[in-house]
Amino acid sequence: MRTIRLFNTLGREVQDLVPLVPGRIGFYGCGPTVYNYAHIGNLRPYVLHDTLARTLTLLGYDVTHVMNITDVGHLAGDVDTGEDKMVKTAQERGKSVYEIAEFYTAAFFKDTGRMNIRRPTVVCKATEHVGEMVALIKRIEANGFTYSAGGNLYFDVTRFPGYGELALLKLEDLKARARVDMDPNKKNPADFALWFTKSKFENQAMVWDSPWGRGYPGWHIECSAMSMKYLGEQFDIHAGGIDHVPIHHTNEIAQSEAATGHKWVNYWMHNEFLVMDKGKMSKSSGSFLTLQTLVDAGYEPLDYRYFLLGAHYRSQLQFSYEGLDSARASRKALGERILAIKEKAALESHANKLRGTMAAPSGSEPRSSQAQKWLDAFLDDLATDLSTPRALADLWGLLKDPALSPAEALAVACEMDLALGLGLSEIEKTVAPVADAGLAALADGLVAERALAKKAKDFSRADAIRLELKGKGIVLEDGAGGTTWKLA
Ligand code: AMP
Numbered sequence: 033m034r035t036i037r038l039f040n041t042l043g044r045e046v047q048d049l050v051p052l053v054p055g056r057i058g059f060y061g062c063g064p065t066v067y068n069y070a071h072i073g074n075l076r077p078y079v080l081h082d083t084l085a086r087t088l089t090l091l092g093y094d095v096t097h098v099m100n101i102t103d104v105g106h107l108a109g110d111v112d113t114g115e116d117k118m119v120k121t122a123q124e125r126g127k128s129v130y131e132i133a134e135f136y137t138a139a140f141f142k143d144t145g146r147m148n149i150r151r152p153t154v155v156c157k158a159t160e161h162v163g164e165m166v167a168l169i170k171r172i173e174a175n176g177f178t179y180s181a182g183g184n185l186y187f188d189v190t191r192f193p194g195y196g197e198l199a200l201l202k203l204e205d206l207k208a209r210a211r212v213d214m215d216p217n218k219k220n221p222a223d224f225a226l227w228f229t230k231s232k233f234e235n236q237a238m239v240w241d242s243p244w245g246r247g248y249p250g251w252h253i254e255c256s257a258m259s260m261k262y263l264g265e266q267f268d269i270h271a272g273g274i275d276h277v278p279i280h281h282t283n284e285i286a287q288s289e290a291a292t293g294h295k296w297v298n299y300w301m302h303n304e305f306l307v308m309d310k311g312k313m314s315k316s317s318g319s320f321l322t323l324q325t326l327v328d329a330g331y332e333p334l335d336y337r338y339f340l341l342g343a344h345y346r347s348q349l350q351f352s353y354e355g356l357d358s359a360r361a362s363r364k365a366l367g368e369r370i371l372a373i374k375e376k377a378a379l380e381s382h383a384n385k386l387r388g389t390m391a392a393p394s395g396s397e398p399r400s401s402q403a404q405k406w407l408d409a410f411l412d413d414l415a416t417d418l419s420t421p422r423a424l425a426d427l428w429g430l431l432k433d434p435a436l437s438p439a440e441a442l443a444v445a446c447e448m449d450l451a452l453g454l455g456l457s458e459i460e461k462t463v464a465p466v467a468d469a470g471l472a473a474l475a476d477g478l479v480a481e482r483a484l485a486k487k488a489k490d491f492s493r494a495d496a497i498r499l500e501l502k503g504k505g506i507v508l509e510d511g512a513g514g515t516t517w518k519l520a
């Protein structure tokens with residue numbers, strides 16, 4: 033099984049991915065906060081997570097991919113400041129928090145589905161796992177990492193020696209972090225809430241009983257509790273946007289390892305941001321582009337997937353309509369190439385049948401060394417920190433390689449697409465089928481006539497036949513066993 037190498041934020045280097053259990057990967061990717069539509073920047077991590085899961089699966093790993101849905105507890109500021117994002121939207125719209133969550137969760141899966149993002153193995157909602165969160169907080173408390181203040185329960189970061197390692201943060205610097213807007217109950221600015229009982233909202237709809245009083249969980253605890261529930265107390269990969277490094281993931285590590293007393297996650301993957309001309313695209317500012325905005329402007333969702341795959345996930349990506357136009361043009365050319373190859377493959381298999389020879393190779397037969405070379409290059413590039421731009425170049429190289437039969441190129445392209453998710457195997461021609469049987473019969477007839485002409489030393493007729501067939505896209509190959517034809 034090929035080893036995949038990934039850039040691990042924990043340690044800041046590309047490392048071999050060594051699974052905890054050989055052949056199996058447990059992978060958790062932070063999911064959406066469902067208080068609004070996902071903007072196109074939010075979709076970048078989900079394309080990455082999907083591509084990672086697809087690639088690992090293609091390489092032969094048994095992948096369990098878990099994604100949470102944040103429907104409680106995420107305040108506008110990641111450091112426990114501002115309003116609860118869900119509650120705020122519910123109040124503005126005059127709906128219940130559950131109605132808001134349901135609506136935007138459905139919208140999220142509609143968008144991800146349109147982008148060929150496969151549904152993770154487990155999708156779990158925060159509101160359905162409050163029991164697991166309470167149980168985990170109890171363990172953190174029992175191990176001495178918490179304090180109560182103002183009715184809330186906080187994690188004391190000074191009790192956790194490795195705090196900030198992921199983000200290369202020093203506790204001393206964190207202590208000096210601005211105290212502006214800081215929750216006055218906190219001893220240190222970096223401390224974070226595990227459980228709130230004192231809500232800023234009088235009519236907080238979502239409250240649960242707990243040993244610390246009726247209230248609701250802090251945002252970070254959900255990812256620790258749900259990932260451990262579905263993947264165990266130690267697992268392989270945790271992913272999310274780069275913005276999660278200094279706070280959300282730093283706090284997830286602290287509370288998880290404080291609860292269990294051992295290492296939690298081995299590899300941390302973070303995607304860089306999609307940026308706009310005017311800077312950061314933000315969901316809470318309300319000014320953002322959604323997938324539907326792109327669709328309304330005439331693009332297909334997979335044009336945007338192609339656009340994202342064209343950049344490495346660790347590079348910032350500037351969104352522009354010009355960039356999207358070129359992704360669309362490339363995807364269109366790709367579709368046309370696949371169609372042309374499909375037609376040629378169909379034609380050749382038909383011609384082979386007419387001639388009574390073996391069918392052209394398909395995916396189930398041994399690959400030629402040239403086809404294997406392209407597939408190896410493709411897998412190596414994905415296995416090198418998921419280089420999707422190089423993988424796309426390999427796909428193009430394969431499709432343009434004249435040494436491959438159409439059927440074989442098609443089979444390998446479809447195999448590559450298991451990782452890329454561009455829907456290549458579903459591309460069907462929309463034009464009427466070409467008269468392939470007629471062409472094959474004509475070629476067979478003219479090849480036979482040419483053999484007779486050559487025997488009679490009528491070389492000008494033989495040459496004329498070669499030219500005639502060339503004009504129809506058929507080339508002749510003279511060999512020891514006679515002449516054969518193939519599509520150019
Ligand atoms: P949210 O739904 O706000 O919790 O964010 C969902 C995911 O989108 C998180 O993993 C964020 O890190 C990520 N994210 C937010 N903005 C961007 C952006 N502009 N580009 C890429 N990822 C982003």
Ligand code: ZN
Nearest residue numbers: 062063255280
């Ligand atoms: Zn998370």
